[in-house]
Amino acid sequence: MATLQQLLHDRLAAAFASVAGEPVDPSLRRSQHADFQADAALGLARRLRGNPRQIAADVVGRTRWDDLCAAVEVSGPGFINLTLADDALGALLGAANADDRLGVPLAAEPETVVVDYSAPNVAKEMHVGHLRSTVIGDSVVRLLEWLGHRVIRANHLGDWGTPFGMLIEHLLDLGGAEAAHELSLGDLNTFYQAARAKFDSDEDFKTRARNRVVALQGGDEQTVRLWRLLVQESEKYFLSVYDRLDVRLTGADFFGESAYNDMLPQVLAELDRLGLLRESDGARVVFPAGFTNREGEPLPLIVRKRDGGFGYPATDLAAIRHRLHTLHATRLLYVVGLPQRQHFEMVYEVAREAGWLRPPARAEHVGFGSVLGPDGKVFRTRAGATVKLIDLVDEAVARAAALIEEKNPDLDATERAELARTVGIGAVKYADLSNDRTRDYVFDWDRMLSLEGNTAPYLQYARARIESIFRRGATAPDRSRRTVTVAAPAEHALALHLLAFPEIVAETAESLDLHQLTGYLFRLATLFTSFYEQCPVLRAEDDVRASRLVLCDLTARTLARGLDLLGIGAPRRM
């Protein structure tokens, strides 16, 4: 099923090609002066040594338009303005109505995509820093899965490294039962900080911790058992947070750093065999091309530390190799904060130099900025501590509950509680996703939970109002209806926007800029409410009523689908 934009594009491209004698990108875009505009005549004018207006006129005259457009005019210095015919919009809406996927095609060539995201650390609390990675990663996963790709969720759990010496010793000090209790309560900060404090102040403890790391790395049975306990309890806790956040990560998605331990020596050996490995200050490193340090000298990626241990660069190399060679992924996504950009660029470069990362496979750092508090600094509690992710979720739900109580006291307690969850969590996720990923954003409860403006509740409310129309009319959506009458300006504008959904989804899947999708949905909701104010649905008659019901249904489905791709629920009543 061709999209509206494709139909226009193809026809314009053919007309331009026949005028220019070569392929031309018609440069088609939405316009303020008409529904669409094509700007290619301006750029073509010099090459053809012609007048841009004349070229545009030739293009327009070269093909028929009346089946798609109500008006096609040359305007200004040579823009081609296209106004869609209501009949054409109606027919396309009819096709979308009959399609479960709202006109969005499955990927022609499904890929295997690994999405690396969330990545909390064992025995450490999840905090706002994990919010963006988790929320953005979850949306990326939903989007790519819906498009038919094979998506592997890789939760790169921090479950290995030197801190485990002190954590295990602290666990022993506490006793297994008490430790498990503390951890299962999600009181990870207390646990970690207590261990840290002893490590810093108690020489004896420090020595035990160091020995314990050696025992762990050596595979000492008792130590490994204790380590597993820590990992298991933490995973349980993380899963409860994911559940509260309504995120799709499961226990099967934990791919901890330790999972790559056995591969590290192989990675080292292979890099050596490929001649990429260098000895530097006792460490075994690779110098990827194009990176320099403070002094302008080549910057190394340390594969094996001077002390013989492997650090996170080694793990990342093992992971990228595994994802390419064993999982056969062609798209590797790393949803990790922007400060780690250079590190990942270095890992990718090494992977390219080693011949592991080759087209069509590519790796993308899906970087993101920080969450800031009202003061413009990194978001913290008033006391200056990092904000626990679970506390954030709880507060969002509590605030949403208060709001719902105030706005709609008629709902019964059960529905209200469920709604508070959907609205509260949706607000937090949407506030995150609606900002440009690469920029910092200011966390503001009042704004994200407002029913006005570009917020989740506003979109959810639009959806709920539509459902209310069907309830009030005691009628169900007619998905078999293939023709829709479009007449009023508000209907025309809404129709045009509904038909742009496939393009937006495709662009978002490519750029992974989720705010493109949120912007689209917000615009859809405003166009709908405008239509809602101007065009009575249930009181209209026959064909108009039926057509408007299809517009309502398509809008509701698009909103619900779009929100679902963002990991946000769309209640039928609120």
Added chain:
RNA sequence: GCGCCCGUAGCUCAGCGGAUAGAGCAGGGGACUUCUAAUCCCAAGGCCGCAGGUUCGAAUCCUGCCGGGCGCACCA
């Protein structure tokens, strides 16, 4: 010092080669006996950090400044 990101309306942000730069919030003015007013409509609000350059055309691309954030070998 080098590298990456960012300076757009009072505030929070879109736009990243095309016509008069758009939203939302806040502030101003209107609209509810009518499908959820948790809404809508109207008006107002801008040396797009500064200076050059490329282009038929620059907020958008290039260069240089100014201002802010982050990163730059054995913590992840």
